Amino acid sequence: MTRSLLCPEAFLSPLEIDAVVTRALAEDLGRAGDITSIATIPEDMPARAIVVAREAGVISGLPLVAAAFQKLAPDIVIAASARDGASVATKAALMTVQGPARAVLAAERVALNLLGRLSGVATATHEFVRRVAGTHTRICCTRKTTPGLRALEKYAVRCGGGFNHRFGLDDAILIKDNHIAVAGGIRAVLERARAAAGHLVKIEIEVDTLDQLREVLAVELADAVLLDNMDVATMRKAVEMVAGKFPLEASGGINLETIAEIAKTGVDYASSGWITHSAPNLDVALDIEM
Numbered sequence: 512m513t514r515s516l517l518c519p520e521a522f523l524s525p526l527e528i529d530a531v532v533t534r535a536l537a538e539d540l541g542r543a544g545d546i547t548s549i550a551t552i553p554e555d556m557p558a559r560a561i562v563v564a565r566e567a568g569v570i571s572g573l574p575l576v577a578a579a580f581q582k583l584a585p586d587i588v589i590a591a592s593a594r595d596g597a598s599v600a601t602k603a604a605l606m607t608v609q610g611p612a613r614a615v616l617a618a619e620r621v622a623l624n625l626l627g628r629l630s631g632v633a634t635a636t637h638e639f640v641r642r643v644a645g646t647h648t649r650i651c652c653t654r655k656t657t658p659g660l661r662a663l664e665k666y667a668v669r670c671g672g673g674f675n676h677r678f679g680l681d682d683a684i685l686i687k688d689n690h691i692a693v694a695g696g697i698r699a700v701l702e703r704a705r706a707a708a709g710h711l712v713k714i715e716i717e718v719d720t721l722d723q724l725r726e727v728l729a730v731e732l733a734d735a736v737l738l739d740n741m742d743v744a745t746m747r748k749a750v751e752m753v754a755g756k757f758p759l760e761a762s763g764g765i766n767l768e769t770i771a772e773i774a775k776t777g778v779d780y781a782s783s784g785w786i787t788h789s790a791p792n793l794d795v796a797l798d799i800e801m
Contacts, residue, residue, distance in 0.1 A: 516573040518596035521669035523574065527662045532578045534659070535621045545617040558612035558799055560619075562605045562626070565794040569637045571595045571670040572629035575663070576606060579622040584614035596670045598637070605795070619797050627792040628660070629667040635790035636671025639770055639783065648774035648781050651676045651760070655784035664787045676782055684708055685737070686716040697723060701732040715760070724749055728756070737782075739763050743772050750777040 517523060562576060573595050580587050587610030593599055605626075608615055639650045650673040656664045665675045677683040684704050694700035697716070704714050715735040718724045727733050738749055740763035753759055760780040761773050773781055 516577060516591055516594050518571065518594070518666075518670040520596060521666055523662065523666040528574055528578050531625070531660065531663060532575055532582055532621065535625065536579065536582055536618065539621055540617060545613065548613045548616045552612050552616070554611075554613065556612040557610065558615045558801065559607065559609045560615050561607050561798050561800060562622070563796050563798060564599050564603045564605060564630075565601065565796055567599065567601050567603075568630055568634035568793040569671050570597050570599055570605060570626075570630050570793075571633035571667040572626040572663070573606060575625040575629070576622040579618040579625070580608055580610070580614065583618050584610045586610065587614060596633070608797075615797075615799075623795050623797060625663070627795045628657075629663055629670075630793035630795065631790045632664050632667035632787055633671035634793055635786045636668045636673040638767060639781075639786060640672040642767065642771045643774040643781070646774040646777075648761075648778055649674045650770075650786075651780050651782040652787050653762075653782050653784040654679070655788040657787070668786060671786075673786065674780070684712060684714045686714070688717060688719065688739070691716075697726045698730050701727070701730050705732045717762075721745065721748060721752065724752060728752065733757060735760060737762050738778065743776055746773065746776040746778060 570593055573591060573593065577589050580589065587608060590607045591605065593603065593605045636650060643650060652665055652668040652673060653676055661678065665678065668675060677685065686700050686704060691697055691700050694703060701716060708714055713734040714732065715737055716727055716733045717737040717739045718727060719739040719741065724736065727736055735758045737760045738746055741749065746761060750759060758779040760782055761778040762782045765773060765781050765783040766785055770781060
């Protein structure tokens with residue numbers, strides 16, 4: 512079931528799903544469980560519920576919804592009418608859940624929290640992608656993610672049609688302004704990075720002026736350059752200067768109002784922290800049908 516709910520263009524480890532759902536349920540159930548349902552619902556009472564989207568958007572997180580219910584009731588019957596990555600309309604039914612009422616009610620909030628959060632990220636990403644249609648700019652996320660949920664939120668970005676930047680500090684070298692300042696300049700920091708990098712490790716360096724970009728071009732040791740908080744006119748000049756020698760990434764001040772003009776400059780990537788740290792949750796609900 513979980514595999515069939517995943518976005519066809521993305522992968523999310525079943526180990527990550529289990530770890531997040533287990534941690535979230537433990538947080539919500541505490542030491543004594545759902546004492547409200549235990550007190551008011553007979554142990555053998557069945558329930559049928561429908562998970563619905565109360566607003567239009569792009570769905571992400573259905574495998575976690577299924578896992579949350581199955582963790583509390585392994586024999587629960589789940590029938591999905593959508594899968595991650597799907598665009599749905601308002602009031603769309605996403606999944607039917609049938610099983611012990613106590614388990615359905617106990618897992619409800621965890622399931623909806625995860626689904627609403629990830630679908631919000633996917634929906635926001637999709638809107639960014641829509642606004643750069645017709646250009647070759649790819650929309651990327653950043654490391655500005657919710658602690659403990661990075662793998663999930665980056666999966667949601669892929670469900671929305673975006674691409675992932677590095678997952679952590681250990682999978683790529685990204686030299687920022689403070690690294691340059693401490694290391695003693697662009698040439699020094701790039702030479703040290705290249706000497707230390709393995710043959711599969713990429714090196715990206717951040718610049719905020721065209722003079723810095725000229726120095727990077729002269730050193731010829733970077734695999735990519737991040738244009739930090741540059742205005743559109745300066746970005747355009749940067750694209751002309753580089754002339755395809757390496758990929759250019761725009762970052763800083765990127766939002767739904769600015770992304771279209773930024774993409775028109777010809778940058779290869781545009782990374783936005785907003786799509787993970789500020790995207791509004793999609794409104795989802797669970798309706799009981801006895």
